Each structure stands twice: as C-alpha cells, then as structure tokens.
Amino acid sequence: MSERENILGRIREALVVSAPLPGSHGDTTAHATAEPPASHAREWLPSVGASVTEQFELFAKNAADLKADFQVLASRDELKTVLAKLRDAEKWQRIASHDGELSNFACKSLGLPVTLTDRGYEVQEMEKCDAAITECDALIAQTGGVAVTSRSAGGRALSVLPPHHVVIARREQLVADLPSAFALLQQKYAPDFPSMISFITGPSRTGDIERILVLGAHGPKKLTVLCV
Amino acid sequence: MSSASKFKSLATEKSGDLRHRQVIRTALRGYEIVRDKRKAAFQSWESARQAAAETKWEAVNHLDKHLESLVAKLESRGTKVHWASTAAQAREIIAQILRDKKARSIIKSKAMTSEEIHLNHALEKEGFTVVESDLGEFIVQLRHEPPYHIVFPSMHLTRGEIKDLFQKELGDAPSDSPEDLTMVARRVMRQKYITADVGFTGANFAIAETGMISITENEGNARLTAALPKTMVTLIGIEKVLPRFADLALFLPMLATAGAGQPMTCYNTMYCGPRQPGECDGPEEWHVVLLDNRRTELLADAEQRDALHCIRCGACLNVCPIFRNVGGHTYGTTYSGPVGAVITPHLRGLQEWKHLSNASSLCGACTEACPVKIDLHHHLLQNRRNASAAQPAFFEKLAYQIFGIVANEPRFWSLAKKIGWLTQPLHSAIKGSVLDPARSWTKTRDLPPMPRETFKDWWRNRK
Amino acid sequence: MTVTLFIPCFIDALYPRAGISMVEILERLGHRVVCPEAIACCGQPPFNSGYHAEARTIATPVLEKLADAEAVVIGSGSCGAMVKKFYPELFKDTRHAALAQQVAARTWEFSDFLVSKLGVTDLGAKFPHKVTFHDGCHGLRELGIQKQPRALLANVSGLELVEMAEVSCCGFGGTFAAKFPMISTAMGEVKCATAAETGAEYIVSSDSSCLMHIQGLLTRQGKPTKTISLAEVLNSQ
Numbered sequence: 001m002s003e004r005e006n007i008l009g010r011i012r013e014a015l016v017v018s019a020p021l022p023g024s025h026g027d028t029t030a031h032a033t034a035e036p037p038a039s040h041a042r043e044w045l046p047s048v049g050a051s052v053t054e055q056f057e058l059f060a061k062n063a064a065d066l067k068a069d070f071q072v073l074a075s076r077d078e079l080k081t082v083l084a085k086l087r088d089a090e091k092w093q094r095i096a097s098h099d100g101e102l103s104n105f106a107c108k109s110l111g112l113p114v115t116l117t118d119r120g121y122e123v124q125e126m127e128k129c130d131a132a133i134t135e136c137d138a139l140i141a142q143t144g145g146v147a148v149t150s151r152s153a154g155g156r157a158l159s160v161l162p163p164h165h166v167v168i169a170r171r172e173q174l175v176a177d178l179p180s181a182f183a184l185l186q187q188k189y190a191p192d193f194p195s196m197i198s199f200i201t202g203p204s205r206t207g208d209i210e211r212i213l214v215l216g217a218h219g220p221k222k223l224t225v226l227c228v
Numbered sequence: 229m230s231s232a233s234k235f236k237s238l239a240t241e242k243s244g245d246l247r248h249r250q251v252i253r254t255a256l257r258g259y260e261i262v263r264d265k266r267k268a269a270f271q272s273w274e275s276a277r278q279a280a281a282e283t284k285w286e287a288v289n290h291l292d293k294h295l296e297s298l299v300a301k302l303e304s305r306g307t308k309v310h311w312a313s314t315a316a317q318a319r320e321i322i323a324q325i326l327r328d329k330k331a332r333s334i335i336k337s338k339a340m341t342s343e344e345i346h347l348n349h350a351l352e353k354e355g356f357t358v359v360e361s362d363l364g365e366f367i368v369q370l371r372h373e374p375p376y377h378i379v380f381p382s383m384h385l386t387r388g389e390i391k392d393l394f395q396k397e398l399g400d401a402p403s404d405s406p407e408d409l410t411m412v413a414r415r416v417m418r419q420k421y422i423t424a425d426v427g428f429t430g431a432n433f434a435i436a437e438t439g440m441i442s443i444t445e446n447e448g449n450a451r452l453t454a455a456l457p458k459t460m461v462t463l464i465g466i467e468k469v470l471p472r473f474a475d476l477a478l479f480l481p482m483l484a485t486a487g488a489g490q491p492m493t494c495y496n497t498m499y500c501g502p503r504q505p506g507e508c509d510g511p512e513e514w515h516v517v518l519l520d521n522r523r524t525e526l527l528a529d530a531e532q533r534d535a536l537h538c539i540r541c542g543a544c545l546n547v548c549p550i551f552r553n554v555g556g557h558t559y560g561t562t563y564s565g566p567v568g569a570v571i572t573p574h575l576r577g578l579q580e581w582k583h584l585s586n587a588s589s590l591c592g593a594c595t596e597a598c599p600v601k602i603d604l605h606h607h608l609l610q611n612r613r614n615a616s617a618a619q620p621a622f623f624e625k626l627a628y629q630i631f632g633i634v635a636n637e638p639r640f641w642s643l644a645k646k647i648g649w650l651t652q653p654l655h656s657a658i659k660g661s662v663l664d665p666a667r668s669w670t671k672t673r674d675l676p677p678m679p680r681e682t683f684k685d686w687w688r689n690r691k
Numbered sequence: 692m693t694v695t696l697f698i699p700c701f702i703d704a705l706y707p708r709a710g711i712s713m714v715e716i717l718e719r720l721g722h723r724v725v726c727p728e729a730i731a732c733c734g735q736p737p738f739n740s741g742y743h744a745e746a747r748t749i750a751t752p753v754l755e756k757l758a759d760a761e762a763v764v765i766g767s768g769s770c771g772a773m774v775k776k777f778y779p780e781l782f783k784d785t786r787h788a789a790l791a792q793q794v795a796a797r798t799w800e801f802s803d804f805l806v807s808k809l810g811v812t813d814l815g816a817k818f819p820h821k822v823t824f825h826d827g828c829h830g831l832r833e834l835g836i837q838k839q840p841r842a843l844l845a846n847v848s849g850l851e852l853v854e855m856a857e858v859s860c861c862g863f864g865g866t867f868a869a870k871f872p873m874i875s876t877a878m879g880e881v882k883c884a885t886a887a888e889t890g891a892e893y894i895v896s897s898d899s900s901c902l903m904h905i906q907g908l909l910t911r912q913g914k915p916t917k918t919i920s921l922a923e924v925l926n927s928q
Contacts, residue, residue: 002311003310003311003312003313003317004299004311006311006313007295007311007313007466007518007520007524008292008295008296010520010524010527010528011291011292011295011466011524011527012292013528014524014527014528014533015289015290015291015292015527017528017530018289018530019285019288019289019530019531019533019534021282021285022278022281022282022285022534022600022601023278023281023601036283036471036472036474036475037278037279037280037282037283037286038279038280038283038472038474038475038477038478038479039474040275040279041276041279041477041478043271043272043275044270044271044272044273044275044276044279044478045270045271045276045477045478045481046269046270046271046491047271062491098508117508117509118508119508120508120509121508121509123422123456124422127418127422143481143491143492144491145492150504150507150509150510151506151507154508155455155507155508155509155510156451156454156455156507156509156510157452157455157456157509160448160451160452160455160495161452161455161456177477178476178477178478178480178481179474179477181477182473182474182476182477183474185473186438186473186474190438191438193438193440193498193500194500194504194507195305195499195500195501195502195503195504195507195510196454196455196497196498196499196510197440197497197498198451198495198496198497198498199480199492199495199496199497200494200495201491201492201493201494201495201496202494203494204446204447204448204494204495205446205447205494206363206364206410206446206447207380207446207488208362208363208364208367208380208381208382208383208410209363209382209385209387209390209406209409209410210254210255210386210387210406211255211258211259211380211383212387212406214406214407214410216410216411216414217363217410217413217414217446217447217448217449218361218414218417218421218447218448218449218452219447219448219449219451219452219494219495220448236871239871239873239874240873240874243873243874243876243877244873244877249877249881549859549860549862549878549881550874550878552881553874553877553878553881554874586740586867586870586871587867587870587871587874588864588867589828589860589862589863589864589865589867589868589875589878590739590828590829590864590867591828591832591859591860591864592828592829592831592832592833593828593832593859593860595832596832605832609738609739609741611741612739612740612741613741613743614741615741616740616741616742616743617741617743620742624740624742625742625745628736628737628740628742628745628746629745629748631732631736631737631745631749632734632737632745632748632749635700635731635732635749636729636730636731636732636749636752636753637729638728638729638731641731645703645704648704668868668869668870668872669868669869669872669907671872672872672873672876672908672911673876673879673904673907673908673910673911674906674907674910674911675907676705676706676903676906676907678704678705679705679707681707682703682704682707683698683702683703683704683707683710683711683726684698684703684726684728684731685707686707686710686711687714687726687728688728
C-alpha cells in the first residue's frame with residue numbers, strides 16, 4: 001500500500017465519527033449550509049465605498065499607508081512625463097520588463113536598455129536592472145494591492161527581484177475588494193491558471209528586528225503604481 | 229531530564245527574567261495596537277471568524293476528498309506530489325530529491341513543518357548547505373537556536389544583540405539600526421537566491437478546488453525562492469486545505485490581521501504548478517510533500533479535531549500570559565503557546581507532553597483570539613482529563629479523594645477549617661521554608677489570614 | 692424569591708465577609724436566602740486537573756442539594772462557571788445529566804444575578820475610593836461577565852473607577868498557582884503592576900480567589916494597594 005493510500009485510509013477512518021460544527025455547542029448532526037460560508041465575506045471585510053471615485057480614493061489612501069507611490073494619470077502623455085521624471089530622479093540606467101501593450105509603451109518612452117523576460121533571461125542581467133516595469137491583472141481598492149500573474153507580469157521574478165517595481169495599470173482594472181479580485185482571476189484564467197498568481201500589497205518589508213518596519217527586505221524597496 | 233522537568237526549570241528561570249519580560253511586552257504591545265485597529269476595520273470580525281471556522285470545518289471534515297482534488301489538479305499541471313506518513317519519510321523524500329538533482333545549496337523560506345521534522349539538521353548532516361532566507365529565521369539560524377515564535381522567529385532579540393551576531397558571524401554590521409541590519413541580510417541573500425540549486429518553501433494554505441499552494445509573507449524571500457532555483461520543494465501539513473480559491477479572500481486578510489496586525493501581508497502568492505509551457509521562468513520541477521506526522525491521529529479525536537483548523541497565525545501565542553512570561557523556547561518543541569500546548573500531546577505523545585496542557589491558568593484569551601474559533605482552552609482541559617484517566621498520579625488522585633470526603637461532609641469540613649485556624653501561628657514560623665507544605669505558594673506570596681469565624685459559622689449563628 | 696446562595700470553599704474559610712455581604716444585599720432586596728449547610732465545594736480543583744470521577748464525587752451532592760432551588764447564586768465567577776458551564780460536561784452520559792443541565796440553567800454568578808436577573812444596578816452603596824476592577828477569567832470568558840460589575844459600581848456613591856490598561860489573567864488558575872508557582876507569580880506581578888498604574892487604592896473583583904493571589908503578592912511586596920470583593924463594596928454604607 002502506498003503512503004497515499006495509508007494516509008487517505010487513516011483520514012477516512014478518522015472521519016467516520018463526526019465533529020460538531022463550530023458554534024453548534026456540540027451538535028454533530030447540524031449540516032453545513034449549501035452556500036460556502038465565505039460567500040458573504042464582502043459584508044464582513046473592511047468597507048470599500050459604493051462609487052468608483054470612492055474606491056480610487058481608498059486605493060490611494062491604502063497605497064500611501066503602505067508607502068507605495070500611486071498616481072492616476074490623465075493620458076499617455078502624462079504617463080511618459082511621469083516615467084521620465086522617475087527615471088531621472090532614481091537615476092535608472094537599465095530596466096527590466098515584459099511584452100505588453102502598456103509595458104512596451106512605457107519602455108519605449110523611457111529610452112533605456114531593457115531586459116525583456118518573455119523569451120527567457122539571464123538572472124545576473126536582471127540583477128543589474130534598477131527597476132522592473134510590469135502590467136497587472138487588477139488593483140484592489142480594499143487593500144491598496146496589485147494582483148499579478150506569471151502570465152500578465154513577465155514571469156515570477158520580474159515583479160520581485162529588481163529594487164523598484166513599477167506597475168502600469170488601466171483605470172478599468174480597479175476592483176473594489178478581495179472577493180472581486182479572486183472572482184476576476186478565476187473567471188479570466190480557470191482552469192488553465194498561470195503557475196504563479198501574486199497579490200502584492202506594498203513594497204517588501206520586515207518587522208523581524210524589534211518590530212521596526214524596514215522596507216526592501218528582499219523584494220523591491222519601492223513600489224510605484226501608475227494608473228492611466 | 230524529562231520534557232516536563234526541562235519545561236519547569238526553564239519556565240522558572242524565564243518567569244523571573246524581568247528583562248526578557250519587558251522585551252516581549254514591548255514587542256507585543258506594538259502588535260496589539262495594529263491588530264486592534266485592523267480588527268476594528270472589519271465590518272464584522274465576529275462574522276468573519278464564524279465563516280472561517282465553518283470553512284475549516286468543511287475542509288478538515290472532508291479532508292480526503294479535498295486532498296484528492298488538490299493532488300489531482302497539482303499533478304495535472306506537472307507537479308510531483310509525495311505523501312509522507314512520518315517525519316522520517318518526509319526527510320528522506322526531500323533528501324532523495326536533493327540527491328537526484330545533485331544539489332548542493334538549498335535556499336529556504338520559512339516553514340514550521342520543516343522545524344517539526346528537523347529537516348535542516350538532517351540535510352546538513354548529509355553535506356547539504358541550507359540557508360534560511362526569512363530574516364528572522366536567518367538570525368536564529370546564525371544563533372543555532374530554534375525560532376522563538378511561529379510568526380516572529382527573532383522577537384526575543386534586541387537590535388544590539390543582532391548587530392553583535394552579524395558582526396561575529398558575518399563580519400558585517402555597520403550599525404544596530406534595523407534598516408542597516410536588514411540590508412546586510414538582503415546583501416547576503418542576493419547571490420544565494422540566484423545560485424541555489426533548490427528552493428524550499430512551506431505553505432499556508434492548499435486550495436482543493438484549483439490545485440494551488442498559497443504562501444503568505446512580507447519579505448519577498450519566498451517569492452524569490454519559488455522563482456529562481458531550478459527545483460522547488462514545498463512541504464505542507466495535510467490539514468492546511470481550504471475548499472475553494474475564493475476562500476482565500478477571507479483567509480488572507482484574517483491571517484494578516486490576527487497574525488501581524490496588517491490588512492494584508494506584502495506577498496500572498498498562489499502556485500499551481502512548476503514553470504508552464506510559455507512561461508519564462510520558475511522551477512522546472514516542483515515537488516509538493518504532504519505531511520501527516522500524526523495529524524491523522526488528532527483527526528480521529530473528534531472532540532479536538534478542530535485543533536487542525538489552525539492557520540498558524542500566532543494570535544494565541546501573542547495573548548497567552550504563559551507564553552508572554554516563559555517565552556517560546558521554554559516549550560522545547562516546534563509549536564508553542566496555546567495551540568502548541570493543545571496539539572503537541574497528540575503529535576508527540578500525551579504522557580510525555582501533557583505538562584504543556586497543565587501549564588495554563590485556562591484564562592481563555594487564546595480561544596477568544598483565535599480567528600478560526602478553535603476551542604483551545606477547553607482542549608487543554610480535555611488533554612488533562614485524558615492524561616489523568618490513562619495514567620493517574622497516585623498522590624494527586626488520593627488528595628482529591630480525601631478532599632472529596634472532607635468538602636461535602638459538614639463535620640469534616642468544620643474540623644479541617646478549625647485545624648487550619650489553630651495551626652496558623654505555627655505556619656508563620658515555617659512560612660516559605662523547606663518545612664512549609666504550602667511552600668509553592670508562600671515562596672513568593674503571603675497566605676491570607678484565616679478568620680476565627682467562617683461564613684458557615686456566621687450562617688449557623690444567625691439562626 | 693428564594694435564593695439558594697452557594698458560598699464557595701475559599702470564601703467560607705478565608706473571606707467570609709464577602710459571603711456575608713451577599714446575604715445582606717439579597718435580603719435587603721427582599722429575597723429569602725438559603726445557604727445549604729452540607730455543600731462546600733463545587734469540585735473544580737479535581738476537574739481542572741482532569742480527575743473527573745473525583746470531581747463528580749464532590750459535585751454530585753452539590754447538584755442534588757441544588758436540585759430544588761428556585762434560583763442558585765454563586766459567589767464567584769470561577770465556581771459559577773464550574774456549575775453553569777462545566778457541570779453539564781462533567782455529568783454527560785451519567786444519570787445526573789438532565790439535572791446538571793437544569794441546575795445550570797438556574798444558576799447565576801452574583802453580579803450577573805443582580806443585574807441580568809433582578810434588573811438591579813443601584814444598591815445605595817457608598818464607597819468613596821478610587822478603585823480598579825479585575826475581571827476574573829472564568830467569569831469574563833465562560834460567563835460573559837464584564838458589564839454587570841461595572842453597572843453596579845457606577846452607582847456606588849463616591850466611587851471612582853479607573854480601568855486597567857490591559858485585561859489579563861492574574862495567574863491564580865486554581866491548582867496552576869501551586870503547580871507552576873513561578874509562572875503564576877510572574878503573571879501576578881504583571882497584574883499588580885498594571886493595577887498600580889491606575890493609581891487605584893483598591894482592586895475590586897467578583898472573584899475572591901483572584902484577589903487571594905493578588906493580595907498575597909501585594910502583601911509580600913509591601914505594596915499599599917488593597918483588594919476587596921465586589922460584594923463588600925456593594926454592601927458598604
């Protein structure tokens with residue numbers, strides 16, 4: 001018998017006796033409801049506001065709390081200007097990115113040498129890049145976070161290895177809350193999910209030393225979200 | 229020395245260590261403030277807890293079905309899944325993967341299950357180099373000590389101690405500022421990520437519906453561990469299952485809130501396979517090792533099965549007055565605090581570890597704090613009941629039998645009180661000394677004076 | 692009504708004034724009070740250590756003596772929790788199972804009885820001191836007693852209530868205090884320090900067992916803070 005069969009066998013035997021449902025005061029006959037218990041999560045998680053305007057404001061507030069830089073831009077021209085300002089202020093010399101409508105536009109406008117990941121890349125080369133420019137799947141108002149996948153954001157390392165991560169997003173990509181974000185990802189990709197989905201909520205951080213917040217523990221020290 | 233005597237001796241030492249008490253209080257005070265703020269931000273934290281509890285009930289009480297779905301989906305995307313009944317089997321599976329890959333260096337992100345099976349020691353004995361990438365784990369690895377807390381491995385250390393450690397072990401410690409020290413670790417880790425042959429991770433959740441492993445972290449070290457090395461190995465306890473992808477929308481913010489007082493941790497990442505066709509990076513091979521290690525025994529105890537609902541947030545540790553006074557190392561086992569006191573007797577032996585369940589005032593703060601509503605403090609009582617039934621302590625049992633006769637027989641009870649009152653002056657003479665039968669009390673506390681007239685005397689005299 | 696007052700063993704032997712205060716308060720409210728002679732202990736010590744048979748030996752006569760009570764009032768949060776929450780578990784699958792449920796349903800801790808059952812919060816008491824209130828864990832978490840003592844203290848003339856900065860276990864925990872004395876002491880020291888920060892003259896509690904532990908530490912350390920039971924405060928004129 002394989003260990004698989006051993007373990008599954010022990011599980012089945014153990015589950016012959018029912019355990020009471022939480023909050024049922026020992027009642028083992030209470031049946032779980034048909035609807036998933038977490039389906040009303042939106043009603044209990046922090047509130048997000050009804051309008052898109054309120055949700056943008058909430059995203060902005062959350063991003064600020066996370067020490068992520070967030071800007072809503074009126075046009076592609078403004079995006080160009082902001083990127084150029086960033087390049088000059090941060091003294092970028094080389095960037096990394098992936099193929100995508102927005103990311104291509106951004107890279108072109110920056111006019112810097114680019115390491116593109118799509119057809120494979122040398123890690124040591126990405127290590128020399130000052131920033132990564134990626135697209136994303138969603139911005140989440142409730143948390144100030146960004147959802148990326150290995151398919152939408154140039155692989156697994158791009159959004160975490162270089163010291164500055166810049167996300168270029170479309171306005172329509174803002175969703176209200178986490179349940180919406182998960183629903184969006186499921187609808188967009190199931191059953192053939194990208195091998196990595198990541199919710200990025202702020203620049204990398206640690207509190208392991210005396211619980212003092214330090215940014216840039218291993219992942220990017222800076223996160224910039226530009227919404228156009 | 230038995231585990232129980234070791235515990236008692238360490239507990240006594242640490243309880244009297246005022247410096248340690250203050251360091252932990254300060255560390256946890258910061259956490260408490262943000263935790264309460266984040267809980268208050270929920271529209272209904274209590275409804276969220278109930279839903280989380282019911283979701284884990286569903287997951288654990290249909291564990292076989294969920295594991296089968298998880299594994300089928302993982303395997304369909306090219307993941308190699310292994311099943312380990314014991315710690316030894318898990319170690320051997322992992323070691324064999326490393327041998328097959330001719331790996332030399334392993335970069336690890338935080339995994340309490342790897343502590344549980346003593347993986348590092350076994351791999352290092354065989355000649356593999358294992359580097360902990362999580363800052364807190366990296367620090368305790370340099371100190372050759374286990375993690376102090378399941379979420380905050382180095383919370384017992386001050387910046388000065390870490391500076392000295394880095395100076396001694398790395399020759400690199402520009403100052404004692406947390407920023408500088410963190411950057412030292414970042415520098416040390418960079419090349420290790422890039423050159424490691426194998427990346428090893430733990431996991432927070434396993435999603436049955438979509439065949440995914442979910443990892444929660446702040447630093448980004450797990451993301452790098454899962455991105456760069458050619459081979460990735462993930463170890464996960466079988467109980468970590470959640471039924472649906474959408475369940476994460478509830479569990480991720482709850483884990484962050486209860487565990488760290490954050491709305492979400494920085495990186496919450498779901499993996500469903502190794503590098504897929506068309507993807508530009510990621511491990512060519514991904515091995516997921518499912519660990520039982522006596523979890524199925526706890527599963528079989530229907531009364532305490534909900535202890536397997538634990539999401540390892542550490543909230544119970546943070547509120548536990550025992551943990552706060554004796555510290556994580558005193559427990560002498562991987563899982564400390566209230567959840568550790570509940571499950572360790574099941575995972576490592578009831579009689580040898582019952583003292584962890586005994587060392588509690590049953591205040592119930594843990595049960596109140598648990599985001600998935602595990603009945604922690606009542607499980608401690610149940611462990612005590614099971615331990616005493618299987619192996620009663622002769623004198624203790626006798627003492628209760630005598631007390632039973634005395635307490636509810638008015639003449640004996642009156643007599644006992646009289647004797648107590650009469651011997652009071654004698655007791656003052658031996659108070660606190662080795663002759664004092666009440667020494668465990670009187671060593672640090674005074675006993676109240678016994679009044680001449682007891683309540684029952686007063687009540688009787690009224691009539 | 693006729694109130695059956697169950698005075699726990701340590702109040703009987705060590706803090707009779709707390710019990711006397713409860714009797715006087717209830718009688719002043721117009722109720723008839725009976726205190727069964729023959730019972731002294733709820734059985735919690737053996738129960739807490741896992742010795743259920745021995746606990747039942749002690750608890751069975753208690754249950755039987757309380758069987759016909761109209762209302763049972765217990766002078767302690769921890770003993771109250773024992774009867775109300777743990778007796779049904781202790782007597783599960785025994786011939787006393789139903790009785791345990793019935794008695795539990797008719798049992799209240801003292802402050803809870805006054806406020807929740809009798810709807811009384813003003814006892815005309817006077818206690819012109821600065822006090823802080825210690826919530827005994829069993830009363831707080833097993834019986835949900837938190838608002839009730841504060842509602843009563845709010846109506847005590849001259850009393851100033853200052854809350855402690857944190858809610859934490861005093862460290863008594865019954866047999867825990869004797870089995871793990873150093874952890875118990877450390878927890879008590881934290882409690883005493885937290886109480887001292889309020890500047891209160893008195894630490895008040897519904898649980899005299901907690902007070903025994905706290906006072907034991909205060910006295911040993913020569914600290915001026917005093918402890919007093921809630922019942923005595925409510926009975927002060």
